[in-house]
Amino acid sequence: MSNLFSGINARLRGATAKHADKDKDSKPPASPTTKDGFLASPISVKKSKSSSNLVVSTKLPPLPTSPSLSQTISLSATGEEILASYRLPKPYPLWLNANYAKHIVKGNFMTLSARPKVVEQGEWIAHQVVEHWRNLWNFIQVVYAKEQDGKSICNINTCPKMSAGPNHSYTWLNSRYEPIELPAHEYMQLMQRWISGKIDDQKLFPTDPQTVSYAPNPSIANTTLLTGGDEWIGKRSGFPKDFASICQTIFLQMFRVYAHLYWAHFVDPFYHLNLEKQLNSCFCHFILTATTLDMLKPSALEPMQPLIDLWAANGTFPPDSKAYEYANLKAGNRLLQLAGLA
């Protein structure tokens, strides 16, 4: 991928130019973990054992967004030009055809993502991580499970690399922190093991009812909760300091799998198995949640940007959602037009 296009994308979404990187999409958004014996970490942080230079600190920074910038640029570029900048294969994949981007549910997806006012942020993030992981796992099973003859739908021949279309492939870090390429099904296996390990870790995702907390209510005067400088998401509910950054990594990993499922398996098998609407709804809910909770940076969304544009344009994303903010309406409207729906 040329820097030009990723640069445009980054600017369109208001990301800083720093994030536009070279051919392999191997951005370092979160800290790797080192304890697993085999392949150590899902995130390709090149030769970096610390997380010091990473974007995510213990306190979640506001993600770089700049809707006004995005809008100014949109004013000058046509939907066609923006779509062209995505360097999508032609003809466009079926899942970008609005007639196939439909859902099994109607109504506002945000009702499922929005944090209830009384619930502490860390608790809500933990809840969402687990729910989305359970959803995604069912789709992974379809392509991953081996038939009697030992073959799975996603295998080394169909998907020799963990990729999301021609422009994006993902690497895994081995125990020496070297990024290595893996067949998609192996990548998904390691990723699954890594995520399950995190979710099942009681220190990271506590389920003890005794340690719960709540979100302060600013309108109730006496509520004083700030304990000083050393605050982090989930601290009051007993979540560890690195909780938020680990959740960001989990969301990023889940995003990568969704992106692979769309780019490599939307038709084979999901369309054939009548699961494309289910996939759309779960992914749509996933994107809305991840962006609302600042768990995915706009720059990470790149491989799925056109679908996000489409869902913003056709009203699937509510206008007050972050996902809508990150979308390019012109590109989405152009896709609708091409599908004969605008």
Add this chain to the structure above:
Amino acid sequence: MIMDNFEFAPAPPQRCPEAYGPRANNNQKRCFQLAQAFFKDGVRRARERNERQLDLERRLEDPAVGPRREQLWKLGGMSEAKYLRFLRTKEELSNYIPIKTIGKGYFGEVKLVRKKQDGKVYALKRLAKTEMVSHEQLPRVRAERDALAESDSEWVVKLYTTFQDSTSLYLLMEYLPGGDLMALLIKYQIFSEDITRFYAAEMIMAIEAIHNLGFIHRDIKPDNILIDREGHVKLADFGLSKGFSKSHDHSYYRELLQKPAPPNNKPANRNSVNLDEIALTVSNRAQINEWRRSRRLMAYSAVGTPDYIAPELFTGQGYSFEIDWWSLGAIIYECLVGWPPFASDNSYDTYRKIVNWRQTFFFPDDVYLHPNAAHLIRSLICDASSRLGSRGGAAEIKAHPFFAGVDFNSLRRIEAPFRPHLESDEDTSCFPVDELPQGEGFSNGPTNTNGTNGHQATASNFQEEEVTPEMCLPFIGYTFKRFEKTFM
């Protein structure tokens, strides 16, 4: 019709699910249903959560709340958080310490257990998956789960959560230490009219509560009328409940009737009582009790007792809510007379008598019933179309002279006639525990899922599911977790 469009890759002309293997197709079904269930449950929970939030905000506005506002908000937040953690918790058998077996049926058993996390005691019902599948009981267990999950009534036993492992389904319910009406009948043989009125009135409330949810119980009998620690009634065992969902329908009684009379289906190891041969009189009550105990054993068979079931369920003419009122009539009869109206020494004869109730139903000569009581029973044990309750529902029955003076709305606040004497929270003295095999853990199943810490469990599942997909699929959507006010 979707137009072909050269801008996008064309959709295949036809979907070809058959091009994929059985494994993929099974996973498809699971994925399909779980996605559906996820959004359905998610929306329901979000709606309920919003209602709780609105309720909390209303309470905060009350000026009388004053300085307690912060506390209210805090408790609200913490109970939501506890629920979220509960949803996140992987339920498995090893989370519970078994104490005693308190009930047994053909498809499983009920154990008193203590939950390790909160130290509280619960009743944990286990149903064997293989048995459920081979006897086509899935609609029944699904019905039970749905009825209990949707109910939030003080008249219905509370279901806290459901979970499953490779061999079993589990329902975690509140433990009602008072045993059941059957045990009371065994103990006291007959009830006075006042006591009968109390239980009948409470049963009406309970049946009304499930009817209001759209469920027909279909299997109301003294074993399913549970007694709580105060001595009040709660309805349980919804295996036969019929919701309006088609999947709960079952024609299994009709099939049973078409079979020839069984040569001998008397419970093994029991001296059977040939009720047809002995005259049922007051002096034979001891034998009736013997029969009752043997009927307890019958609960362990796949068929169960038909004694309280209305004729229209057998004859296949269709039925509705009023079948539960027939059962109520049969139980009132048993409370006052000492045995159910169609008692026989085998199920086949009971079926026959029920279907021919016009010829076979009678009050014994030597039992005195007040005319109001007899009239009530006759108004319930009768043709469905003229049965009390068939038009006006529970209100019709409550208005019967037998219940004159009963304040139905304050029933649960009055002192119950029999209050269990309990020594501890694990007291099982009201249950026939001596008659039940008491083993460590659950019998015929995995005693626990030992050695599987969560991480390994999910990781290995991912590589090879030890659960065959056929066993798994029908149980999708079975899992349920209730929001509990006691999270506070």
